[in-house]
Amino acid sequence: MGQWGDGGMDDWMNGRVPTFHLPALTPGVLLREFGEARLLVANLKADDIAALVCILRERAVWLRAQPMQRVIAALTEAAQRWLAEGSPYMRTTLDLLPRITGYSRPVIEHQLRHLLTQIIPDALKNLLSENEPPFPHHLPLVTCHLSLVTQFCAGNIPGLGIEAILFPLLAGTPTFIKASSGEPLLAALFADSLSDVDAGLGECLAVVWWEGGNRELELAACQLADVIVATGDDHTIEALRRLAPPTARFMAHPHKVSVGLVGKGYLTPETAAAIAKDVALFDQQGCLSPQVVFIETPSQTSAEECAREVRTALQGIDSKFPVGSLPISEIAGLQQSLATLEMSGALILRTSGICSRSVALPNASSPPTAYLRLRGGVFLQRIEDVSEVRHKLVAFSDRLQAVGTALPEQELANLTPFFYTLGVCRICPLGEMQTPPLGWCADGIDPVAGLMSSDHQT
Incomplete structure (x- = not known):
């Protein structure tokens, strides 16, 4: 050896x-x-x-x-x-x-x-x-x-x-x-x-x-x-x-960061399990980890039901993909961030355990949360219509790597050109965000062809 x-x-x-x-x-x-x-x-x-x-x-x-x-x-x-x-x-x-x-x-x-x-x-x-x-x-x-x-x-x-x-x-x-x-x-x-x-x-x-x-x-x-x-x-x-x-x-x-997008009526238990898998793998530390999942739903009450569905799925996946260990100082910092969000009006749902996973659902008055990483957890953002995501994603425009979706085929086709204008390099079903094919073009760079030319690029 x-x-x-x-x-x-x-x-x-x-x-x-x-x-x-x-x-x-x-x-x-x-x-x-x-x-x-x-x-x-x-x-x-x-x-x-x-x-x-x-x-x-x-x-x-x-x-x-x-x-x-x-x-x-x-x-x-x-x-x-x-x-x-x-x-x-x-x-x-x-x-x-x-x-x-x-x-x-x-x-x-x-x-x-x-x-x-x-x-x-x-x-x-x-x-x-x-x-x-x-x-x-x-x-x-x-x-x-x-x-x-x-x-x-x-x-x-x-x-x-x-x-x-x-x-x-x-x-x-x-x-x-x-x-x-x-x-x-x-x-x-x-x-x-x-x-x-x-x-x-x-x-x-x-x-x-x-x-x-x-x-x-x-x-x-x-x-x-x-x-x-x-x-x-x-x-x-x-x-x-x-x-x-x-x-x-x-x-x-x-x-970079990634996001998820769920169309109206598409947050089934299977979709919740798919979100949980993408969140649980690597505890939200990778560029393909969905920091925020936008959910098209008609009311805050229905959004809260979706959040509970995702929390249940996160609890269920813990036996297959346990949350990683964290230093006590990081656990304390995470809990403080969650408490601050809760005080601002966000719904915070936690799984059991000292290194628990969390689902955060801000309300309309909550502060922007686009770049806050919840170690092992996820933000859900309610939208009334899937077209709203065009405005919501502007905050990510120079940092967006991937979008995981659960959408009707036509809506996905309509949004795909817009995703590409934001620099998105991977569009895939939720549940597959963390398992790209070998040699995928992260940041738009072909990992082999990019090493076959001496052309000067920055």
Whole structure:
């Protein structure tokens, strides 16, 4: 199992789990705490990062010479090893990620299996179908002149680190990955599993962690990059943008939110269960999490009935997707926010438990709530007619990622062009918001084709 032990929990208890994958470099290590886990991180200086970047760029010539069938076969085999019964990779991840991220084990396992089962030859070929000739030919040279993709990953959703490895390799480009400040494990572990399958491809990857905001290390990682992929809040993205060389393409994935929309008479128990699933997965921490669900209903009384239906569904889904753990300080802050909303006239319905989920239904006099995240909960907004959503969504216009719907077909068709004008990148039925297909275009960016061109974009 490469640099990793196969002791799972024993390795975690003894602080033996590393969070790096480094070709041709043996670093010193430090023991750091992430949530409730102790992990080994590489102790690197700017010169080490610069050396790694040069090593990866040199691997680009080798990678471009490989048949794409080799890349696809290796990625598929690595995913299958994770999915195999008793997999040490999956066991280690499911032991540690709940302690690192606070997400419950069932939520993490659901997400990983959803992602890994999509890593199959046909799906990977489909990601390349518009960018390369039929297999087993190599990628066309015109799209393969990039030598390095540098990525600054987020850790709010399990699986992002795996995708950060998939897409550059499919584009024929080595990648340097700076893991999320709060979740350093998954990308390094998947890189190691891929290296076990194909050592040559493993040498086209580097995964490291350092505390966010270290400009010296960030500059070293960016200075020779052809493409820089940055995920994070506005401050993080703008700081990294300033470090990007003028010749590099900068691909930003900033903070986004999503919403739901339910037509009159469509809030059935099945729709309530679908809303609950989208809310329960990742506890409203992802860009596809529906922060607000607009419900077309004739009166406040009927809206309150809808809120109770959703609360019942959230209570019911807790056994399948338990709410994640939170520090006491965050629980206190959440309860204070809910109390403030309640004092303003909002109806607050809570599920049972100390880490309960909540449904908040503001009345007409309640303050705007568009950007307040209810950890594990959701806002419902009553609208008298579905056309009102055009006005309501203006507040989200530069931050809207997805819309989950339960609407008559014609109403959805009428609204779809408007959603696209707001920058919406995903429109799907409620209950499917958190499970997009592999390679979906988050923020309107094709994750593979976007790495196949050196055109300068910001």
